[in-house]
Amino acid sequence: MRYSVFSLLRNALSGHRHWPPAWREPNPKPDYDVVIVGGGGHGLSTAYYLAREHDIRNVAVLEKSWLGSGNIGRNTTIIRSNYLLPGNNPFYEFSLKLWEGLEQDFNFNAMVSQRGIVNLFHSDAQRDAAARRGNAMRLHGVDAELLDRDGVRRILPFLDFHNGRFPIMGGLLQRRGGTVRHDAVAWGYARGADSRGVDIIQNCEVTGIRIEDGRAVGVETTKGYIGCRKLALAAAGNSTDLTNMAGLKLPIESHVLQAFVTEGLKPYLDMVVTFGMGHFYMSQSDKGGLVFGGDIDGYNSYARRGNMPTVEHVIEGGVALIPGLSRIRVLRSWGGIMDMSMDGSPIIDATPVDGLYLNCGWCYGGFKATPASGWCFAHLIATGQTHKLAAAYRLDRFRRGATIDERGAGAQPNLH
Amino acid sequence: MLIDCPYCGERLSEEFTILGDATKQRPAGSAASDMDAWYDYVFLRDNPKGRHREYWQHTGGCRAWLVVDRDTLTHQVYGVTAARDLGA
DSSP states (O other): OOOHHHHHHHHHTTTOOOOOOSOOOOOOSSEEEEEEESHHHHHHHHHHHHHHHHHHOEEEEEEEEESTSGGGSSSEEEEEEOOSSSHHHHHHHHHHHHHHHHHHHHHOOOBBBOOEEEEEEEEHHHHHHHHHHHHHHHHTOOEEEEHHHHHHHHHHHTTTTSSSSSSOOOOEEETTTTEEHHHHHHHHHHHHHHTTTTTEEEEEEEEEEEEETTEEEEEEEEEEEEEEEEEEOGGGGGGGHHHHHTOOBBSSEEEEEEEEEEEESOOOOOOOETTTTTTTEEOOOSSSEEEEEEEEEEEOOOOOOOOOOOOOOEEEEHHOOOOGGGGGGGGEEEEEEEEEESSOOOOEOOOOBTTEEEEEEEOOOOTTTTTHHHHHHHHHHHHHHHGGGGGGOOOTHHTTOOOOOSSSSOOTOOOO | EEEEEETEEEEEEOOOOEEEOOOOOSOOOSSSGGGHHHHHHHHHHOOSSSSEEEEETTTTTOOOOOEEEETTTOEEEEEEGGGGGGTT
């Protein structure tokens, strides 16, 4: 059923008691053309674009818990395409363009809000870096504006402009950046994929990968064996767990990243703002809570909860930027497990095992990439060819020395 | 998370700085034929879900390098040894 103002009116008249479920809850079939492991944003968008763009509909998405229980529902909902490097920028810009048409495309209200994102700078060197990034973006056809101090003050008057240690000298503004209701992204893609015949199988954990003659032929799961012609992994922080089952080591460590939300406030912050002198980013949700986050805790973790020193560090950064935050109470904090790659950039590629495809290494930039990641991964699975926008995201780039070092910090697993 | 430094006693984890996986062995040679070993050393990780041996330095204390045996699922610390005692 298509959602529209008419379906809304019709269901309102019957007291909203007759809305059909947004997706089925099928039992797994014995085999599929494609099995996707991971019912998060990337897995679901991959299934959606496989069905819609490539007409491959005999597909299952296996999710070990409930749909969208992982990082798709744990992030700080920011979308943007303010990347510097040629391997990254066109990919993320394509993703932003998909976000712009996404709700009409999958007929679901994901509350895509292009409220703008501003990355502040606090020194001459940071201004140079911001100008360089902005110029690189504009050369790629992406919008970017360099704001001076007064320009920032006009849009965000409540920042600490008197901070002697970290003076706000300006910011790089991308007006097309913004936020999206992250759960609705999972639901929208799930509904879109399901309506095209994809089986979404929840509470189905993969416990083994069956390989015959160097080819992935199926997975052992908590709901029994499921065969497949192609196996696609999109399991974020649990990626190495899965590739270990196939005897494959990855340039990835799993780390915990925390996020926070405050009590609800009246409209206060109408865009996304990031602090340049600490790692802190914040927006205000439509419910009124301030949603914010900072650095990963920094040690290997699968715990989905972090420790207090990082909580303190993040909030110190926030209060240094917005002194008014000190009076606001934090309502909740939570953690998600990030697949931190060794150069801070993702991997969308085939593997040395035939029929086994890999989508991981998103560090904590995966949410904004959800549409393009699914698009390029579906292209790879369907055609066997790397999509040109993901040409830099090859698994062998580490061995070749072709790492994509967006941050310029070298090979280590705690990059963003 | 508390880390029991063999020199300073039990301290809060924020006194320490993590380097990472302590099981990686630096390759001895640097010839072209050693590149696979270097690739493995620099980039590849076991990334276990469970016990993990990792280097931490007590940067806010005695500055000793330590090998911490810690659970990545629960954050429980099983044991701490001075790296020099392991010849690591």
